[in-house]
Amino acid sequence: QPPKPKKTWELNNFDIGRLLGRGKFGNVYLAREKESQFVVALKVLFKRQIGESNVEHQVRREIEIQSHLRHPHILRLYAYFHDDVRIYLILEYAPQGTLFNALQAQPSKRFDERQSATYIKSLCSALLYLHERDIIHRDIKPENLLLGHKGVLKIADFGWSVHEPNSMRMTLCGTVDYLPPEMVQGKPHTKNVDLWSLGVLCFELLVGHAPFYSKNYDETYKKILKVEYKLPEQISKAAAHLISKLLVLNPQHRLPLDQVLVHPWILAHTK
Numbered sequence: 001q002p003p004k005p006k007k008t009w010e011l012n013n014f015d016i017g018r019l020l021g022r023g024k025f026g027n028v029y030l031a032r033e034k035e036s037q038f039v040v041a042l043k044v045l046f047k048r049q050i051g052e053s054n055v056e057h058q059v060r061r062e063i064e065i066q067s068h069l070r071h072p073h074i075l076r077l078y079a080y081f082h083d084d085v086r087i088y089l090i091l092e093y094a095p096q097g098t099l100f101n102a103l104q105a106q107p108s109k110r111f112d113e114r115q116s117a118t119y120i121k122s123l124c125s126a127l128l129y130l131h132e133r134d135i136i137h138r139d140i141k142p143e144n145l146l147l148g149h150k151g152v153l154k155i156a157d158f159g160w161s162v163h164e165p166n167s168m169r170m171t172l173c174g175t176v177d178y179l180p181p182e183m184v185q186g187k188p189h190t191k192n193v194d195l196w197s198l199g200v201l202c203f204e205l206l207v208g209h210a211p212f213y214s215k216n217y218d219e220t221y222k223k224i225l226k227v228e229y230k231l232p233e234q235i236s237k238a239a240a241h242l243i244s245k246l247l248v249l250n251p252q253h254r255l256p257l258d259q260v261l262v263h264p265w266i267l268a269h270t271k
């Protein structure tokens with residue numbers, strides 16, 4: 001069972017294990033709560049860096065929102081605590097790592113339709129849950145999706161989720177492959193940005209690379225703004241249809257999540 005919510009936690013309640021990942025604001029470690037032996041991921045955020053990037057209000061709001069989210073495909077934030085230098089997030093540990101690594105580990109570097117549709121369906125239900133709470137994730141990509149016990153998909157990184165509508169200019173770090181046209185143009189964006197990313201992810205899971213992948217940012221931007229991508233023949237017509245309904249320039253015309261969930265391709269390949 002997850003650790004019972006105590007009034008306060010502190011660092012010496014945990015045995016710290018290996019480094020799981022490095023983030024902009026701090027690192028994530030495997031950890032085990034001593035009393036319950038419950039394994040968690042402990043994310044350490046440095047107050048100074050948070051202060052410098054004056055996102056402390058965002059972290060506080062973020063943690064407030066996160067700790068109330070309960071969904072099988074959303075990584076849990078169990079609790080948090082801080083000392084005078086750091087903020088500690090007690091997070092669910094996903095034992096099968098990132099979807100990015102799982103994709104790389106595939107001999108073909110891609111997934112079959114059943115596995116891809118299963119991931120897309122899980123992500124869809126998690127996004128519906130977030131959108132109902134006016135939370136836009138904005139950063140759906142394989143690096144930010146984790147795999148729990150039995151390979152169950154978990155939306156993980158919330159370092160950038162914001163409340164809708166929002167035009168906060170996101171400092172671009174990491175891949176721009178998943179950015180929708182409206183964000184590339186710095187326009188105000190809505191939860192429909194997550195629909196575009198869902199389409200990009202669906203393409204990448206089936207094909208093995210992102211649809212607008214190019215040798216540099218500018219080339220990628222150009223392709224995104226022109227919605228210029230080629231679907232290899234090996235992709236089924238049903239999958240191609242779903243992707244074409246999500247990679248749509250006008251955010252309002254993208255297939256809504258509840259319709260993605262009952263799209264023929266999803267129904268055909270998931271139980």
Ligand SMILES: COc1ccc(C(=O)Nc2ccccc2)cc1NC(=O)CCSCc1cnc2[nH]ccc2c1
Pocket residue numbers: 020021023025028041043045055058059062066075076077089091092093094095096097098146156157158159160
């Ligand atoms: C609910 O989740 C989160 C909630 C909040 C934040 C966050 O950083 N918020 C923030 C920070 C600074 C400024 C503003 C907001 C991050 C996460 N989630 C992760 O960071 C996922 C990877 S850490 C966990 C984890 C688990 N299981 C694994 N298995 C392998 C690696 C791995 C890694």
